[in-house]
Amino acid sequence: MSSSAIDWDMWTVVLLKPDCLRRGLADEVLDVVRLHLDIVDRRTVLPAEAQIFAHYDDILHRSTALGRDVPAELRRIYVGQPAGIALAHGIQAALRLRVVLGPTDPAAAPPGTIRGRFGTDSLAAAMRDGRLIDNLIHSSDTADAAARDFDIWYGPQHRHLLGRPHVPTPGRTS
Numbered sequence: 001m002s003s004s005a006i007d008w009d010m011w012t013v014v015l016l017k018p019d020c021l022r023r024g025l026a027d028e029v030l031d032v033v034r035l036h037l038d039i040v041d042r043r044t045v046l047p048a049e050a051q052i053f054a055h056y057d058d059i060l061h062r063s064t065a066l067g068r069d070v071p072a073e074l075r076r077i078y079v080g081q082p083a084g085i086a087l088a089h090g091i092q093a094a095l096r097l098r099v100v101l102g103p104t105d106p107a108a109a110p111p112g113t114i115r116g117r118f119g120t121d122s123l124a125a126a127m128r129d130g131r132l133i134d135n136l137i138h139s140s141d142t143a144d145a146a147a148r149d150f151d152i153w154y155g156p157q158h159r160h161l162l163g164r165p166h167v168p169t170p171g172r173t174s
Helices: 018-022 026-034 049-055 070-078 093-101 114-118 123-129 143-153 156-163
Strands: 011-016 038-045 083-089 137-139
Touching: 011 026, 011 093, 011 143, 018 026, 018 070, 018 083, 026 038, 026 083, 026 093, 026 114, 038 156, 049 070, 049 143, 083 093, 093 114, 093 137, 093 143, 143 156
Parallel strands: none
Antiparallel strands: 011 083, 011 137, 038 083
């Protein structure tokens, strides 16, 4: 299946960060995701440094601006630590899920969002400690990002997952 044949507006990749798995929250967090989108695949991975650096290429070289050693922080957070990935499907999947996640800073996230409900860190604490924030979860923020995230976390050998028939869950508008 070619990338051009995929309607990426219907897909998002969810990354359950190591702090989410360490705290045993993967099932609860994905239960919230399931209220809004269908989960087509779920797995636990040990991220390779190359995957992490590709995923965070937007901040990788901003150590000075962020006031911390971003490559070292990404290694500390991810390398050798289990993370979860899930492939979710539904109408405007990426846009809808980003609302459910809440702001990047869990301390600023409303209680009804994933980060507001489960988050324990704050941007202020992370900045004070010179580290990146623990915020449980990432999802693709656009259709283009969903395609990119899929390539990073799943790769071409898993394109067959994108062809699964979509069966709406009763009561859900996805």
